[in-house]
Amino acid sequence: MILLTGATGSIGRHLVRRLADRGAEFRALVRDEAKGRALGCAYAVGDFDDPASLTAAFAGVDRLFLGGPGALPVDGEQPMVRQLTAAIGAAAAAGVERVVKVSVWHASPDSLLAQGAHGVLDRRLAAALPGGWTLLQPSGFLQNLLAPGAFTPDGRLVGRYGGAPVSHIDTRDIAECAEVLLTGPPRPGESFVLTGPQALTDRELADRVAHALHRPVDLLPLAPDEVAAALTAQGAPPAFTADLAALLREVAAGSLAEVTTAVPDLLGRPARPVDAFLADHLPALRTAADHP
Template sequence: MARVIKVSSYGAGVLPRVPSAVPHAEVEARLRRSSMSWSALRPDWWLDNVLTQLDHVREGRLFFPAGDATVSTVDARDLAEVAVAEILADVPMGGSLILTGPQSVTFPELAERLGRAADVPFTWQDDVAPEWPDYYAQGMRKLFGSYRSRGSAPRTHVIEEVLERSARTIEQFGREVLRPALEAASETVGR
C-alpha cells in the first residue's frame, strides 16, 4: 500500500483559513478521501523562517508582523526526522500531526534567545520586511493575525513520541543552524 507524507501547515486545521493554508487543507482532504496510508505534518512555526532574513539579522533586525502572537517553534531537522520515521514505521502515527517545539514564545523572546545562541544580537521588528512584495506582506499579516487570534500556541508531544527524544530548542537552532548560516553569508559577502 502506498504511504504519503505531506508537509503541511498548522493553519490547515484552523478556520478561517489564511490563504497560505488553503492548498494544504485541500491536499489533506484528498488524502483523507483516499485509500492511501498518510501523515500530514503540521508544524506550528518553522524556526528556519528566520533564515530568509539573514541580511536583516546581520544588521540587527528581524521582521515579522506578529504583534503579541505566540508560536511553538519547530526546527526543520525535527520535521524531516519525523517524516522519515513515519515513512519507515511498521505502524505510523498517521493522520494530521501537529508538530511543536518544547515551548511557546513571543517574537521578542524568540529574537533574544536566537541572538544570544548565535552570538549575533538582533531585535524583532513588528512589521513586514521592506523588500516583501505587497501580496506577500498582506499574506504574512493575515497569517500572524490568525496566530494572534488563536491565543496561546499549541503544545504537542508528537516529535518526542515519534523520535523518542526531545524536540530541538531555539538555542540549538541558533548555535547549530543560524550561526553557521550567518558566517557563511558573511564570507560570501566578503568575496
C-alpha cells in the same frame, strides 16, 4: 521503495541523509541531474509540472514522502495545488500504499496562503488513498530565521507575530518524524501537529539570537497590516496579502502558541530546542543576521 519529493528542500534534504544512513531503499525526485548528483543518492529526474515525468519516477514505489514548494499564488491560484495534485494522482496510479505528506498547522481550504493550498490537497490525498495517508502539520520553521527577510539590513530581527509566543520547530525534527512514519508501523489517517519544545515571542527569539551571536539583537516589530502593505507595494496580489494579514492576526492571537507532544511521542526524545538550532547553524545565522 520510498520516493521523496521536495528532496532538496528544508525537510527533504535531512530526510535523504537519515534514509541513506539507515540503508533504506529510496530515490529522490529532483528537477535536474545536477541536484540529484549533489544529493548523492539514487534519484529520478521529474517535475510536478510535467506529469509524464512523474509516471517514470513513481515506477515500483510503494511509499511516498510528499514534500514540495511553499505557496505563492500566481494569478489568484496556488500552483502548488495543481503540482501536488499531479503527484497524488501519480501515487494513486502507481499503487503507492503509504504517503507521508507535509501539510501545515491549521490547514483550511479557504485561504490563498499555504494553509488554503494544503487544505485542498490534504482532502484530495485522503480521497485518492483513503487508507494510506498520514499528515505532518508543522508549526513555523526555525529555518525561516536563515531565509532572506528575517533580518533588516541593520541586523534587527523582523517580528511579525505581535507579543504572541510561537512554538517554532527545527525541520530536522520534521524529517525524523517523517522517517519514523515512512519506515515504522503505518499510521494511516493520522495527523501530527509538530512543534518545538517551547513557544517563544519574537522578543524572546531575538534574545536567543543575541545570545548565540554574542551581540545585542533589536527587534523590528511589524503589525500584520504593515507586512501586508509592504508585500502589496512589492507587487503581491491584494487578496493574498489580505489573507496573510488575517493569518498573522491569528498567530498574534496565539494560534501557533501550543506545544504538542507529537515529536517526543514519535521520536522518543524531546524536540530540538531553539538554542540547539542556533548553535548548529551559526555560520548561516551570522550571514542572515549580519549580512542580510
